[in-house]
Amino acid sequence: MKNSATCPLLVVGSVAYDSVKTSAGSRQDALGGSAMYFSLSSSYFTPVAVVAVVGEDFRERDVGVFKAHRVDISGLERREGKTFRWSGVYGMEDVNTRETLYTQLNVFADFSPKLNREHRRARFLFLANIHPALQLDVLRQMEFRPKLVALDTMNFWIGGNRAALAEVVRQVDVLFMDEGETRQFAEEANLIRAARKILSMGPRGVVVKRGEHGVLLVQNASLFAAPAFPLERVVDPTGAGDTFAGGFMGYLASTGDLSPRGLQRAVVLGSVMGSFTVESFSMERLHALRHEEIEARYRAFIELFKVSPLRNGQSLPWRNAAQPSD
Amino acid sequence: MKNSATCPLLVVGSVAYDSVKTSAGSRQDALGGSAMYFSLSSSYFTPVAVVAVVGEDFRERDVGVFKAHRVDISGLERREGKTFRWSGVYGMEDVNTRETLYTQLNVFADFSPKLNREHRRARFLFLANIHPALQLDVLRQMEFRPKLVALDTMNFWIGGNRAALAEVVRQVDVLFMDEGETRQFAEEANLIRAARKILSMGPRGVVVKRGEHGVLLVQNASLFAAPAFPLERVVDPTGAGDTFAGGFMGYLASTGDLSPRGLQRAVVLGSVMGSFTVESFSMERLHALRHEEIEARYRAFIELFKVSPLRNGQSLPWRNAAQPSD
Numbered sequence: 001m002k003n004s005a006t007c008p009l010l011v012v013g014s015v016a017y018d019s020v021k022t023s024a025g026s027r028q029d030a031l032g033g034s035a036m037y038f039s040l041s042s043s044y045f046t047p048v049a050v051v052a053v054v055g056e057d058f059r060e061r062d063v064g065v066f067k068a069h070r071v072d073i074s075g076l077e078r079r080e081g082k083t084f085r086w087s088g089v090y091g092m093e094d095v096n097t098r099e100t101l102y103t104q105l106n107v108f109a110d111f112s113p114k115l116n117r118e119h120r121r122a123r124f125l126f127l128a129n130i131h132p133a134l135q136l137d138v139l140r141q142m143e144f145r146p147k148l149v150a151l152d153t154m155n156f157w158i159g160g161n162r163a164a165l166a167e168v169v170r171q172v173d174v175l176f177m178d179e180g181e182t183r184q185f186a187e188e189a190n191l192i193r194a195a196r197k198i199l200s201m202g203p204r205g206v207v208v209k210r211g212e213h214g215v216l217l218v219q220n221a222s223l224f225a226a227p228a229f230p231l232e233r234v235v236d237p238t239g240a241g242d243t244f245a246g247g248f249m250g251y252l253a254s255t256g257d258l259s260p261r262g263l264q265r266a267v268v269l270g271s272v273m274g275s276f277t278v279e280s281f282s283m284e285r286l287h288a289l290r291h292e293e294i295e296a297r298y299r300a301f302i303e304l305f306k307v308s309p310l311r312n313g314q315s316l317p318w319r320n321a322a323q324p325s326d
Numbered sequence: 327m328k329n330s331a332t333c334p335l336l337v338v339g340s341v342a343y344d345s346v347k348t349s350a351g352s353r354q355d356a357l358g359g360s361a362m363y364f365s366l367s368s369s370y371f372t373p374v375a376v377v378a379v380v381g382e383d384f385r386e387r388d389v390g391v392f393k394a395h396r397v398d399i400s401g402l403e404r405r406e407g408k409t410f411r412w413s414g415v416y417g418m419e420d421v422n423t424r425e426t427l428y429t430q431l432n433v434f435a436d437f438s439p440k441l442n443r444e445h446r447r448a449r450f451l452f453l454a455n456i457h458p459a460l461q462l463d464v465l466r467q468m469e470f471r472p473k474l475v476a477l478d479t480m481n482f483w484i485g486g487n488r489a490a491l492a493e494v495v496r497q498v499d500v501l502f503m504d505e506g507e508t509r510q511f512a513e514e515a516n517l518i519r520a521a522r523k524i525l526s527m528g529p530r531g532v533v534v535k536r537g538e539h540g541v542l543l544v545q546n547a548s549l550f551a552a553p554a555f556p557l558e559r560v561v562d563p564t565g566a567g568d569t570f571a572g573g574f575m576g577y578l579a580s581t582g583d584l585s586p587r588g589l590q591r592a593v594v595l596g597s598v599m600g601s602f603t604v605e606s607f608s609m610e611r612l613h614a615l616r617h618e619e620i621e622a623r624y625r626a627f628i629e630l631f632k633v634s635p636l637r638n639g640q641s642l643p644w645r646n647a648a649q650p651s652d
Contacts, residue, residue: 023515045645070645093515189349189419191538192556212517213539216556225631227551230518230542254643261634268633269642295642305551305631307594308587316595316621317580319371 006121007072009048009253011038012113012138013128013242015058015076018282019087022095024235030282031062033084034128034152037239040286041246041273043069044294046253048246049119051075051138055083055107065287075119084108088238095234096211115141124253126245127151127172132164139171148252150174152245158185170202174263176245178209192218205263207248209241217267224264229275229301236281240274243286247273272298332447333398335374335579337364338439338464339454339568341384341402344608345413348421350561356608357388359410360454360478363565366612367572367599369395370620372579374572375445377401377464381409381433391613401445410434414564421560422537441467450579452571453477453498458490465497474578476500478571484511496528500589502571504535518544531589533574535567543593550590555601555627562607566600569612573599598624 011034018032035052042048049072058078066073085104091097113134120143127135129152139149151172157165158181165185169175175198179191186194195206195218208216212234214227248270252258257265272294276285310316337360344358361378368374375398384404392399411430417423439460446469453461455478465475477498483491484507491511495501501524505517512520521532521544534542538560540553574596578584583591598620602611636642 043645045643047645190558190560192558196558210539213536214551214553216553223556223630225540225553225556226633227540227542227553230549230551232516232518232522234516251643254645265634265636291642291644298642302633304549305633307552307628307632308591310591316617316624317371317577318617319369319373319580 006123007049007118008046008122009042009124009126009249010051010075010115010119010122011035011042011048011126011128011246012051012135013038013126013130014084014108014111015050015052015054016084016086016108018238019085019101020090020236020238020281021088022090022234022236023092024233025281027236027281029085031065032086032239032282034239034242036065036283037242037277037286038126038128038246038249039066039071040069040283041243041277042250042253043071043246044273044289044291045247045250045269047072048250048253049073049075049122051113051115051119053077053079053107053111055079055081058083065283068287074116075114077114079107079110082106090237095237098237113138113141117143123147124249125149126249127168128242128245129154129157132157132161132168135168136164136171139168147256148173148249148258150176150245150249152176152241153181155181155184166201169198172203174205174207175203176207176209176241178211182206182208191216192223207267209244211237211240215244215267215271217264219260219263222260222264224267226267226271227305229271229297229304231275231279234278237278238282239277239286243277244270244274246270268301269298272301275301332449333375333444334372334448335368335450335452335575336377336401336441336445336448337361337368337374337452337454337572338377338461339364339452339456340410340434340437341376341378341380342410342412342434344564345411345427346416346562346564346607347414348416348560348562349418350559351607353562353607355411357391358412358565358608360565360568362391362609363568363603363612364452364454364572364575365392365397366395366609367569367603368576368579369397370599370615370617371573371576371595373398374576374579375399375401375448377439377441377445379403379405379433379437381405381407384409391609394613400442401440403440405433405436408432416563421563424563439464439467443469449473450575451475452575453494454568454571455480458483458487458494461494462490462497465494473582474499474575474584476502476571476575478502478567479507481507481510492527495524498529500531500533501529502533502535502567504537508532508534517542518549533593535570537563537566541570541593541597543590545586545589548586548590550593552593552597553631555597555623555630557601557605560604563604564608565603565612569603570596570600572596594627595624598627601627
């Protein structure tokens with residue numbers, strides 16, 4: 001068996017056409033979907049393969065976006081019917097609120113992921129937000145247990161499919177949830193206790209997504225908090241979470257470093273990648289990043305929360321110890 | 327003039343009796359107020375003086391709390407009438423929401439801060455959340471311009487006393503505001519642009535308070551984001567902001583380090599101090615901290631957002647550069 005027959009990173013999720021309106025403008029039927037954002041983001045760091053479904057209306061130029069990023073689309077099924085569509089409006093004053101105008105599942109309604117031989121040997125696997133039963137089915141198809149499996153989900157499945165979701169959570173390594181979902185799934189109001197309760201179910205890490213407030217990574221022996229990169233212009237938050245996951249998994253797949261510190265570094269790179277997505281509609285920015293741009297923002301991001309040591313080494317400035325110089 | 331006749335740090339604000347209810351329980355007429363939280367917090371790091379007013383009902387044991395922390399209360403006026411009272415209920419599920427049950431200004435209604443000679447020579451000054459006209463009056467009483475003046479305010483004054491508030495903002499160095507207040511005062515939806523707009527009015531730093539999401543410090547040439555210390559048990563958030571300010575100003579007054587990095591370190595110490603206050607009602611925890619506890623939490627806090635360097639020095643793990651080890 002040649003090593004090239006194993007897939008470093010696989011994502012199973014959606015490819016969609018999104019129609020969004022934000023305070024910065026609007027887009028109609030723009031390229032979107034969890035697998036799309038994830039694969040483009042991770043493609044900067046590692047070869048990545050997509051398992052997803054599109055309709056007959058999927059545009060050739062959008063196939064070209066995958067190809068430009070050398071994404072393996074042998075698992076991109078094309079079926080009769082239309083591509084999944086979603087539409088939403090973000091708050092004109094507060095981009096953290098959004099209202100869904102419509103969700104047209106179309107070919108995604110019957111999505112049943114089929115992994116080919118290579119995909120079943122993926123070393124890293126991201127289960128984007130789909131029905132927990134499908135996520136379980138993907139896990140069952142794997143020939144080997146991947147080195148790391150991460151999972152995204154949403155309140156809809158927590159409310160309606162808790163048992164299936166709990167089973168898949170039990171089997172994965174890292175979970176992505178927003179604050180409300182973490183509390184809801186754990187049935188615990190305190191965020192830290194909620195995350196720890198989820199860790200006790202099986203995962204080694206819970207990534208709590210806090211939107212413009214950044215990310216909290218809870219592992220058994222450590223807590224890590226990364227802010228969101230503060231942007232002067234937020235254009236469209238759609239896809240930020242999946243772009244984050246792409247940077248996160250891309251880092252892990254590229255380095256193989258699954259230590260607690262490695263997961264923390266993955267959070268930082270995920271945050272950097274996510275910040276680009278919100279600066280434009282759709283993939284407009286994510287599609288065309290240069291390494292230098294990513295590196296520059298990575299450095300700026302590190303500066304953002306780098307604490308320089310206290311003036312007198314590590315000693316706090318106790319009263320009666322140091323007095324102000326005049 | 328002896329050096330001992332200058333006051334290192336002065337706070338002008340409120341002393342109150344708070345009645346609060348949270349998911350953890352309740353307290354009736356517990357010691358509170360901005361000047362109270364601020365002075366106890368800063369007293370660990372520097373001598374501090376209070377200018378505030380209390381009523382005839384102010385308990386002797388509460389005077390003792392000031393004294394135990396060697397707070398200069400020569401400016402604590404006692405007047406006929408009752409001490410300022412506030413009462414609120416915090417969300418049982420979400421401690422970030424609260425409802426005010428009543429505000430009884432009592433002797434605080436006619437508060438007119440009178441600074442004695444020593445206070446007028448304070449090197450560091452914190453103007454807690456009082457009427458902007460009173461904050462201006464305090465500034466006018468100062469014999470010398472302090473090395474640093476910080477100001478706290480609230481939406482009530484932004485809505486009703488914008489002109490006076492704008493005047494005092496123009497004269498201070500550091501401003502404390504929550505996210506909504508920052509946006510409201512700057513009339514700008516984007517938080518970073520809003521903070522920069524405020525910097526253009528005069529201050530050198532804006533500390534944006536985000537509650538359980540931590541703090542953003544915006545200075546002219548730098549941004550700094552500190553998370554809140556993640557707590558498994560939040561008892562009562564009352565006073566967290568003023569405790570933060572006390573640690574912040576205590577650090578600056580004790581070290582005299584007003585560099586951009588110094589303000590960032592002050593934010594970290596402020597966050598550490600604030601985290602203790604929310605772990606108990608009133609001053610129960612803040613009153614009785616040991617240096618070792620503060621140091622231990624300071625170290626844990628630094629770990630919380632310390633980014634270890636990337637595995638390969640500072641190079642990002644680009645695709646085709648490093649491949650996963652098998």
